[in-house]
Amino acid sequence: MSEPREHRIKRMKMxxxxxxxxxxxxxxxxxxxxxxxxxxxxxxxxxxxxxHENDQDLYQWVTGQADVPDAYGALISDIAQTFQK
Structure with a gap:
């Protein structure tokens, strides 16, 4: 059985x-x-x-200190823009 959308979102927010x-x-x-x-x-x-990624990697990606893997490029860019607002 798959996880209901609202439970999934709550889990990811946590x-x-x-x-x-x-x-x-x-x-x-x-x-x-x-x-x-x-x-x-x-x-x-x-x-x-x-x-599931390592926090040190995530932080470097979001702050532009390291290259972002292609799969996460657009998402990290979106997160970085949210962070800078």
Whole structure:
């Protein structure tokens, strides 16, 4: 049985808030609160996959300190824009 959409979004919001690096908690929880409810299934799949990445890598991608893997390019760009607002 697949996870209901509302449960999935709630789980991902919780994982966005409880990372390991405080900066990523703040960045991802703000992004999740603003965007997850409006995402389609493919967007949620990609974000869910991103949540499995290492916080140090995520932080470097979002802040432009390291190259972003192609699969996450647009998503990281969107997260970085949210973070900079």
């Amino acid at each position: 994982r966005s808030m409880r990372r390991g690096i405080k900066e990523m908690d703040l960045i991802l929880s703000a992004y999740a609160d603003r965007n997850l409810d409006g995402m389609d299934a493919a967007g949620l799949d990609l974000y869910d996959s991103l949540l």
